[in-house]
Amino acid sequence: GAVVSQHPSWVICKSGTSVKIECRSLDFQATTMFWYRQFPKQSLMLMATSNEGSKATYEQGVEKDKFLINHASLTLSTLTVTSAHPEDSSFYICSGRIASGNQPQHFGDGTRLSIL
Amino acid sequence: SQKIEQNSEALNIQEGKTATLTCNYTNYSPAYLQWYRQDPGRGPVFLLLIRENEKEKRKERLKVTFDTTLKQSLFHITASQPADSATYLCALDSLGNQGGKLIFGQGTELSVKP
Numbered sequence: 001g002a003v004v005s006q007h008p009s010w011v012i013c014k015s016g017t018s019v020k021i022e023c024r025s026l027d028f029q030a031t032t033m034f035w036y037r038q039f040p041k042q043s044l045m046l047m048a049t050s051n052e053g054s055k056a057t058y059e060q061g062v063e064k065d066k067f068l069i070n071h072a073s074l075t076l077s078t079l080t081v082t083s084a085h086p087e088d089s090s091f092y093i094c095s096g097r098i099a100s101g102n103q104p105q106h107f108g109d110g111t112r113l114s115i116l
Numbered sequence: 117s118q119k120i121e122q123n124s125e126a127l128n129i130q131e132g133k134t135a136t137l138t139c140n141y142t143n144y145s146p147a148y149l150q151w152y153r154q155d156p157g158r159g160p161v162f163l164l165l166i167r168e169n170e171k172e173k174r175k176e177r178l179k180v181t182f183d184t185t186l187k188q189s190l191f192h193i194t195a196s197q198p199a200d201s202a203t204y205l206c207a208l209d210s211l212g213n214q215g216g217k218l219i220f221g222q223g224t225e226l227s228v229k230p
Binding site for chain 1: 148216221
């Protein structure tokens, strides 16, 4: 149980393109979803926290106008990287959590984004 | 600021031995701590959660300890197998449990040789 599907798994696109990544909780309702970025050999860095029906809360240093997050339902959150540039190339991972409190997060398999 | 440190170097052990991974933290007192496994190119998979009032927790061949005095958690894999080879991440709830955010360590890469 607690499966999170992330799509696409990888994408290559030209600089200036906007890219949308979907994160779906398949068998549970995710009250909260998180978006992370991970560079090679480094830890997960939280970008933003989103609760269904609310605006996302972004971490310090993350541009909310560049990384648009929509959490329209309890099973779907999207991250749109607008006007992507090579420095945005990274591994983006989402996670969902069933309820508040001391609950684990369930992760998608990530999206490898490469901007040429 | 909150800081989490895991074994900085990769850990190489022989099959059948016990692997012990360390997670140290400073500058705050988390209410709970979690361990995840991450394979290359994949998202992390939840393994165990231990609360501040629990000293030890077990799940099959896995054991986690949580010493709030030392500000340290140890993660043990007994009777290790090559399939246990992966990167293991510890994660702590952020200061004041702000919406359940987790702060992750940089991970320890474990390699189990047959």
